[in-house]
Amino acid sequence: MQSINQHTQVVVGLGKSGLSLVRFLARQGQSFAVVDSRENPPELATLQRDYPDVAVHCGALSADLFSAAQVLYVSPGLPLSTPAIQAAIARGVKISGDIDLFAQHACAPIVAITGSNAKSTVTTLVGQMFAAAGLHVAIGGNLGVPALDLLDDSVDVYVMELSSFQLETTSHLKARVAVCLNISEDHMDRYADLEGYIAAKQRVFNHAQAVVINRDDQASQPQHTDAAVISFGLSEPAAGEFGLRQQSGASYLAYGDKLLLPVSQLKIRGSHNQANALAALALGQSMGLEMTAMLAALQAFPGLAHRCQWLRKLHGVDWYNDSKATNVGAALAAIGGLSANIQGKLVLIAGGEGKGADFSSLKAPVAQYCRAVIVLGRDAQRMAQALGDAVLIERVATLEEAVQRAAQLAQAGDSVVLAPACASLDMFKNFEERGDVFSQAVGRLL
Numbered sequence: 001m002q003s004i005n006q007h008t009q010v011v012v013g014l015g016k017s018g019l020s021l022v023r024f025l026a027r028q029g030q031s032f033a034v035v036d037s038r039e040n041p042p043e044l045a046t047l048q049r050d051y052p053d054v055a056v057h058c059g060a061l062s063a064d065l066f067s068a069a070q071v072l073y074v075s076p077g078l079p080l081s082t083p084a085i086q087a088a089i090a091r092g093v094k095i096s097g098d099i100d101l102f103a104q105h106a107c108a109p110i111v112a113i114t115g116s117n118a119k120s121t122v123t124t125l126v127g128q129m130f131a132a133a134g135l136h137v138a139i140g141g142n143l144g145v146p147a148l149d150l151l152d153d154s155v156d157v158y159v160m161e162l163s164s165f166q167l168e169t170t171s172h173l174k175a176r177v178a179v180c181l182n183i184s185e186d187h188m189d190r191y192a193d194l195e196g197y198i199a200a201k202q203r204v205f206n207h208a209q210a211v212v213i214n215r216d217d218q219a220s221q222p223q224h225t226d227a228a229v230i231s232f233g234l235s236e237p238a239a240g241e242f243g244l245r246q247q248s249g250a251s252y253l254a255y256g257d258k259l260l261l262p263v264s265q266l267k268i269r270g271s272h273n274q275a276n277a278l279a280a281l282a283l284g285q286s287m288g289l290e291m292t293a294m295l296a297a298l299q300a301f302p303g304l305a306h307r308c309q310w311l312r313k314l315h316g317v318d319w320y321n322d323s324k325a326t327n328v329g330a331a332l333a334a335i336g337g338l339s340a341n342i343q344g345k346l347v348l349i350a351g352g353e354g355k356g357a358d359f360s361s362l363k364a365p366v367a368q369y370c371r372a373v374i375v376l377g378r379d380a381q382r383m384a385q386a387l388g389d390a391v392l393i394e395r396v397a398t399l400e401e402a403v404q405r406a407a408q409l410a411q412a413g414d415s416v417v418l419a420p421a422c423a424s425l426d427m428f429k430n431f432e433e434r435g436d437v438f439s440q441a442v443g444r445l446l
Contacts, residue, residue: 004057005067007033012085013075014041014056017098017166020146021073024101026051037061037078063087071096076142076165079190097169099162102147104172108138111159111283112173114204115181115220117330118276118307119143121268122181123161125280125301130157133293142166157287164200165190171206177286178204179212181279183219184329189356212282214275215241230286232278234271242278242285253277253298255285261295268303269310270337306435308334308417311442316412318342319442322419323435328357331421335365344413345371347406349399349438352422354379359386362421366390372409374402378426399427399434403441416442 004010009032011021018034018041025032033055034047041058048056057065061084066072071094074085080095089095103110113123120143130137138150141160150158162170164187180201191197198219205211205222213221215233230240237243237254244263245254252259253274260281263274277298284294303309306323313319322334331350339346348370350362359382366373367390375383376396384393392409396402399418406416424434 004033004035004055004065007031007055008068008070009033009073010035010066010069010071011073011075012036012061013078014038014043014047014058015075015077016043017146018073018075019043019046020148021075021098021101022047022051022054024098024148024151025073026054032073033057035061035065037082061085066093069093073097073101074169076163076169080168095169096171097166098146098148099141099160099166099170100172102151102160103170103174105148105151106155106158107153108155108157109176109287110173111157111287112162112175112178112204112208113160113181113283114162114164114167114201115179116184116186116201116327117325117333118181118272118279119161119163120324121273121276121304121307122179122279122283123159124304125276125297126283127159128301129280129284129289129294129297130159130287132297133289162204164197167203168200170203173204174207175204175209177210177212177283178208179279179283180204180214180220180222181276182214182217182329184327184332185357186327186329187355210286212279212286214279216275228286230282232275232282234275234278242282244274244278253281255281255291260291261298265299267299267301268308269341270308270334271340272333272337273303273308306431308337309435309439311439314407314445316414317407317410318415320415320417320419321435321439321442322417323424323431323438325419325421326352326423326431327355328359328361328421331362331419332365334417334419335362335369338415338417339365339369342413342415344411344415345369347371347410347414347416348373349376349402349406349416349418350420350422351375351380351383352377352420352424352434353426354382354422357421359383359421363387363390371411371414372406374405374409376402376427377420377422379422383421399437400441403438403445407445 127139135156143161232242372392
């Protein structure tokens with residue numbers, strides 16, 4: 001077995017996507033090594049069991065590890081700013097990743113979806129639209145199955161959720177259609193500024209044949225594109241655009257002046273989900289899907305767990321689990337989307353690991369729409385300070401305690417929503433566990 005620093009190809013990171021890279025390169029019969037900055041990365045045991053001849057290094061990374069490298073396949077969890085990777089870049093080493101390799105080997109067209117919020121909802125919904133049209137669709141990327149594990153000659157179309165971290169190492173995407181759904185401050189613990197984060201997101205548009213843009217969010221739009229463009233937004237649509245129209249006191253999803261579906265027939269609630277539905281329609285339209293199939297999928301779509309998921313109604317109060325609202329933009333979408341559809345006020349449960357975000361933009365909508373905010377987690381105090389005297393703010397130690405206090409504060413006609421505006425890793429394994437703990441606590445209320 002060669003030592004690490006004799007290999008020309010190195011997989012950097014041994015999580016889920018790193019292991020998918022290992023599987024792919026092994027299937028290709030290529031020689032490579034694997035490194036991870038952690039002493040005991042998640043997939044180490046699997047690697048050693050299934051690929052015992054692959055050289056692996058776990059622990060601190062040094063430039064010497066990459067002395068013979070010609071290409072580094074960097075997993076999204078590892079910043080390109082890591083000194084050993086920067087040294088390799090300075091030496092002219094090519095940087096790639098699993099999405100880059102996937103795009104080079106996928107035979108079917110790719111629908112590429114990124115954005116600060118709603119990626120998973122729109123990716124899943126578009127996938128169901130293709131399935132409703134009778135096509136063999138593969139869905140994955142940042143959601144569910146790693147991209148390289150989806151490669152199959154029988155697939156008609158790939159619908160891919162892509163994170164900014166994945167896009168950093170992607171140069172060959174060439175999507176049939178691409179969208180950046182929205183931009184809000186996120187991952188400021190990884191990017192030097194918001195512009196750096198936006199630049200990573202904008203890479204989704206590189207060499208795309210068609211582009212879907214959110215006309216309500218200028219930061220999400222491509223700076224320059226020669227591709228065909230179709231837009232969506234919550235305003236009235238012009239010809240060739242998707243938007244909302246009002247008729248006889250009801251709101252409709254519309255394409256130009258054509259009414260498509262009353263929003264009351266959507267199972268997903270809130271104005272942010274109406275935007276998600278319109279984005280999905282625009283993506284499907286650009287791929288030539290029949291409107292009938294798309295609308296049928298829309299009407300059947302129940303939404304995803306932990307994403308503004310309705311849990312129950314108790315004593316006249318509706319409870320929503322939006323644990324996936326892991327940044328300020330997602331929390332703002334939940335507050336705005338839910339408040340438009342309730343008689344009373346919101347009781348917001350928020351807090352966790354803030355990822356360096358600025359919480360001040362929450363203050364005005366909280367003052368307008370919320371009865372109270374219950375904060376918890378590592379950045380609870382920082383959030384409370386940002387909200388100031390907007391409304392009653394209480395700090396608790398556990399999510400279970402937050403649920404009990406919210407039940408006491410909420411009045412008939414109100415809604416309680418867990419929309420943390422923060423990551424979960426200070427208190428939970430992931431946002432799913434946080435949402436499950438919340439849902440279980442809500443279920444125990446009497």
